[in-house]
Amino acid sequence: MKHISFAKLLLASACIAAPMAFAAPLQAATPANMLVIANRIDDITSVDPAEIFEFAGSDMARNIYDKLVMFDPLHLEKGYGPGLAESWTISEDGKTFTFKMRKGIKFHSGNPVTARDAAWSLQRAVILKMTPSFILTQFGFNKDNAKEVIKAVDDETLVITTDKKYATSFVLNCLTATIGGIIDSKLAMEHEKDGDMGHDWLKTHTAGSGAFTLKVWKPNESYTLDRVDGYWRGNVAMKRVIVRHIPESATQRLLLEKGDIDVARNLSPEDMAAVAAKDGLAVDKELRGRIMYFAMNQKDPILSKPKVRTAMKYLADYDGMVNSFLKGQYAVHQAFLPRTYMGELADKPYKLDIAKAKSLLAEAGYADGFKVEMIVRNAQERVEIAQSLQNTFAKAGIKSTIQTGTGKQILGIYRARKHQIYVGAWGPDYPDPHTNADTFASNPDNRDEAKLTGKLAWRNSWDIPEMTKETKAAVQETDRDKRAAMYVKIQKEHQKTSPFAIMFQKIEPLGRRANVKNFVMGGAISAAYYWKVTK
Amino acid sequence: MTSAIEETELERRTNASPLPRILKNLTGSVLSIALTMIGLLAVTFIIGRVMPIDPVLAVVGDKASKEVYDAAYKAMGLDRPLLVQFLIYLKDVATGNFGVSTLTARPVAEDIARVFPATLELATIATLLGVVIGVPAGVIAAIKKGSWIDQLIRLVGLFGYSMPVFWLGLMGLLIFYGKLDWVAGPGRVDVFYDDIVPYVTGMILIDSLLAGEFDIFFNAISHIILPAFLLGYYSLAYISRMTRSFMLEQLGQEYITTARVKGLSEFTVIWKHGLRNVMVPLITVIALSYAALLEGSVLTESIFAWPGIGQYITIALFSADMAAVLGGTVVIGVVFIALNLFSDLLYKIVDPRAR
Numbered sequence: 001m002k003h004i005s006f007a008k009l010l011l012a013s014a015c016i017a018a019p020m021a022f023a024a025p026l027q028a029a030t031p032a033n034m035l036v037i038a039n040r041i042d043d044i045t046s047v048d049p050a051e052i053f054e055f056a057g058s059d060m061a062r063n064i065y066d067k068l069v070m071f072d073p074l075h076l077e078k079g080y081g082p083g084l085a086e087s088w089t090i091s092e093d094g095k096t097f098t099f100k101m102r103k104g105i106k107f108h109s110g111n112p113v114t115a116r117d118a119a120w121s122l123q124r125a126v127i128l129k130m131t132p133s134f135i136l137t138q139f140g141f142n143k144d145n146a147k148e149v150i151k152a153v154d155d156e157t158l159v160i161t162t163d164k165k166y167a168t169s170f171v172l173n174c175l176t177a178t179i180g181g182i183i184d185s186k187l188a189m190e191h192e193k194d195g196d197m198g199h200d201w202l203k204t205h206t207a208g209s210g211a212f213t214l215k216v217w218k219p220n221e222s223y224t225l226d227r228v229d230g231y232w233r234g235n236v237a238m239k240r241v242i243v244r245h246i247p248e249s250a251t252q253r254l255l256l257e258k259g260d261i262d263v264a265r266n267l268s269p270e271d272m273a274a275v276a277a278k279d280g281l282a283v284d285k286e287l288r289g290r291i292m293y294f295a296m297n298q299k300d301p302i303l304s305k306p307k308v309r310t311a312m313k314y315l316a317d318y319d320g321m322v323n324s325f326l327k328g329q330y331a332v333h334q335a336f337l338p339r340t341y342m343g344e345l346a347d348k349p350y351k352l353d354i355a356k357a358k359s360l361l362a363e364a365g366y367a368d369g370f371k372v373e374m375i376v377r378n379a380q381e382r383v384e385i386a387q388s389l390q391n392t393f394a395k396a397g398i399k400s401t402i403q404t405g406t407g408k409q410i411l412g413i414y415r416a417r418k419h420q421i422y423v424g425a426w427g428p429d430y431p432d433p434h435t436n437a438d439t440f441a442s443n444p445d446n447r448d449e450a451k452l453t454g455k456l457a458w459r460n461s462w463d464i465p466e467m468t469k470e471t472k473a474a475v476q477e478t479d480r481d482k483r484a485a486m487y488v489k490i491q492k493e494h495q496k497t498s499p500f501a502i503m504f505q506k507i508e509p510l511g512r513r514a515n516v517k518n519f520v521m522g523g524a525i526s527a528a529y530y531w532k533v534t535k
Numbered sequence: 536m537t538s539a540i541e542e543t544e545l546e547r548r549t550n551a552s553p554l555p556r557i558l559k560n561l562t563g564s565v566l567s568i569a570l571t572m573i574g575l576l577a578v579t580f581i582i583g584r585v586m587p588i589d590p591v592l593a594v595v596g597d598k599a600s601k602e603v604y605d606a607a608y609k610a611m612g613l614d615r616p617l618l619v620q621f622l623i624y625l626k627d628v629a630t631g632n633f634g635v636s637t638l639t640a641r642p643v644a645e646d647i648a649r650v651f652p653a654t655l656e657l658a659t660i661a662t663l664l665g666v667v668i669g670v671p672a673g674v675i676a677a678i679k680k681g682s683w684i685d686q687l688i689r690l691v692g693l694f695g696y697s698m699p700v701f702w703l704g705l706m707g708l709l710i711f712y713g714k715l716d717w718v719a720g721p722g723r724v725d726v727f728y729d730d731i732v733p734y735v736t737g738m739i740l741i742d743s744l745l746a747g748e749f750d751i752f753f754n755a756i757s758h759i760i761l762p763a764f765l766l767g768y769y770s771l772a773y774i775s776r777m778t779r780s781f782m783l784e785q786l787g788q789e790y791i792t793t794a795r796v797k798g799l800s801e802f803t804v805i806w807k808h809g810l811r812n813v814m815v816p817l818i819t820v821i822a823l824s825y826a827a828l829l830e831g832s833v834l835t836e837s838i839f840a841w842p843g844i845g846q847y848i849t850i851a852l853f854s855a856d857m858a859a860v861l862g863g864t865v866v867i868g869v870v871f872i873a874l875n876l877f878s879d880l881l882y883k884i885v886d887p888r889a890r
Contacts, residue, residue: 030726045639131595216730220639246840255720255721408592415592451601453601454600
């Protein structure tokens with residue numbers, strides 16, 4: 001066999017590599033009718049509205065699927081308004097909602113949008129019973145009665161009957177959630193497999209009537225939306241929207257500065273400050289729905305003492321944190337409903353007060369403090385919050401250790417009620433106060449075997465029969481003002497007695513090219529809207 | 536003197552058909568590969584199951600009710616004994632079914648066909664750079680042992696070893712993309728070129744050439760060059776150090792002195808005789824370095840938004856997406872085995888004694 005000279009091999013390799021060193025980059029600037037966004041999108045695991053429950057997926061679905069009732073992106077404060085349903089009436093007993101569908105609207109496939117599609121979509125969400133299904137099943141819908149209580153009388157009339165009277169705003173707000181997306185039933189059923197109502201196909205394909213259609217979704221990499229011409233709500237300036245998975249803040253900033261992206265969604269405070277100072281770039285901030293808190297398990301003999309709970313709330317350096325490592329990312333907020341929600345409470349009764357905390361601890365019999373463990377997901381801001389708490393707890397003699405882990409590890413402990421103190425976040429599921437009231441202030445069965453893992457009050461073994469009743473009453477109150485007042489009252493009580501120290505509400509900053517206008521992240525109540533964006 | 540019986544035996548062995556020997560070797564190799572793969576899968580499977588991560592939560596989310604959770608638990612087959620779960624998995628893998636990723640909602644095989652070519656492309660160019668620069672650098676360092684050139688090459692190598700890839704990547708981006716504008720930014724191509732080239736190999740450089748899309752080819756080069764140089768630098772540091780060490784050993788051998796005494800030029804002595812004799816260990820070093828890059832570099836992929844297998848497996852691991860983790864493990868196992876076989880083949884080409 002002929003020997004191959006190694007020197008020749010090297011020479012050949014050099015010849016291949018050399019042109020690469022001279023490869024000039026092509027000029028990159030996003031076209032005027034294309035919006036390129038950098039975001040972390042690795043939480044998208046499905047594009048089926050019956051299954052989507054995370055932030056990035058909700059952003060995507062919001063632009064593909066229309067709902068019966070919808071928000072105006074530029075006027076979120078006005079609340080819901082007509083969407084695919086142009087009007088609705090409510091029966092005298094408050095249990096039957098009759099929706100009249102808007103005429104002449106088509107799905108991306110060309111099929112007309114009818115009340116039958118709307119009924120099928122909502123029935124499907126109930127029957128498939130995926131994680132977000134509770135948003136609909138809380139009205140008494142279930143697999144067996146779904147086709148009876150959600151039905152189309154004809155192509156234009158949809159009737160929904162709830163099991164009891166609920167606040168109108170509660171029902172309609174829930175229909176604005178991602179799970180309320182109306183699906184092209186004909187197209188989806190063409191892909192049905194083993195009675196899955198098209199779920200397997202809809203996990204990776206879309207069949208909506210929104211401003212955009214999904215061109216491609218490459219998990220953990222990007223997704224591309226293409227404009228649907230003639231969108232019924234108005235002109236859509238962007239012909240294409242590309243969302244790229246760029247996990248690093250520094251990388252997002254570089255891309256933004258170079259003009260390779262139009263919007264950066266995950267900039268760190270340092271990068272945000274640099275972007276704000278640069279010509280041609282701008283920064284927006286929106287108050288989002290996420291609440292940051294720490295919770296004390298009431299199974300713990302020390303943490304279950306009311307004075308210890310109160311003392312702990314005086315041992316968080318709220319202002320110190322938002323003025324340092326959380327600057328621009330969070331605002332101090334101490335009630336379970338995010339600001340901008342109906343019934344919001346702006347009171348901030350707690351601040352760092354070591355002397356008061358010590359005194360309360362002494363009254364509770366713990367003048368020398370005690371030992372406690374905090375569990376926290378290994379995300380930078382959460383770990384830093386836990387460290388700050390560790391530092392301020394120590395000033396009152398409380399020796400705390402921090403156990404970090406992946407989100408799934410820590411949540412596993414939390415859901416099993418095996419923690420002492422949990423430091424973490426909670427985001428509302430739909431734009432109605434009941435979403436947070438039901439988890440923070442309701443616990444119908446405190447037994448372990450009840451396994452009400454979706455309720456934070458249960459996770460912390462907080463037995464609150466009275467507050468649970470009040471929460472239930474609030475969700476059935478039809479008078480809007482009275483209902484708001486009820487939530488304010490519950491939150492005031494919650495602030496005083498609960499094992500939750502609610503600390504912050506998320507502010508989401510966004511870096512953008514200055515020519516990008518009307519990019520709405522969705523505030524505290526919704527998700528991102530791309531169809532109003534102009535450049 | 537050899538006896539008649541011994542002569543007959545020798546003759547029989549010499550004239551015997553090589554087929555049984557080849558078959559025996561082949562059977563041995565296949566068995567060995569199969570056992571290695573099963574062992575690898577078993578270990579990964581057990582680690583995946585004993586990790587304190589709840590795979591059901593990854594699917595249903597934090598807010599799922601008990602009913603939803605229980606339904607998913609059953610649907611994922613987690614109610615069965617561990618051994619049964621593993622055997623079912625093995626049976627599926629044997630038929631080419633790696634399962635469906637809970638994170639991407641797609642078959643794992645489809646995911647891997649998407650992410651592995653990205654890593655393969657990057658690792659191949661990086662290794663090429665590592666070899667093209669690292670081997671000559673190592674040889675020169677050995678020839679000039681103790682000189683400033685040697686010290687410089689060692690220093691560059693040491694820098695490559697010690698600098699965090701995260702920092703180096705960001706600095707590279709800042710300087711060559713942000714300031715000098717010599718290369719394109721993160722990603723495999725500019726967004727306007729996304730999804731234009733039809734998928735053939737999954738490697739954008741090759742697919743764009745096959746499609747005759749030369750603009751995209753050059754754009755892809757401008758995107759890959761920086762991450763490839765970064766990874767190539769780490770590869771280079773390792774290869775140059777090992778080459779230096781191997782060459783120093785060879786340069787002290789008698790055959791080198793003999794070659795010089797015979798009047799051969801210094802170039803021939805070093806680059807032909809010396810280098811040829813270090814090729815066997817060097818091939819092992821290069822193969823190992825290449826295999827390490829083919830596992831994917833999570834940090835590099837993260838900084839350069841490079842959708843490769845490293846990031847895929849890491850995200851899957853943290854979300855307890857075991858179908859994806861096991862699928863990725865199989866690919867990496869196959870890569871290591873394939874590179875081992877390839878190295879064996881190369882030994883035989885460069886060293887007649889190994890045939």
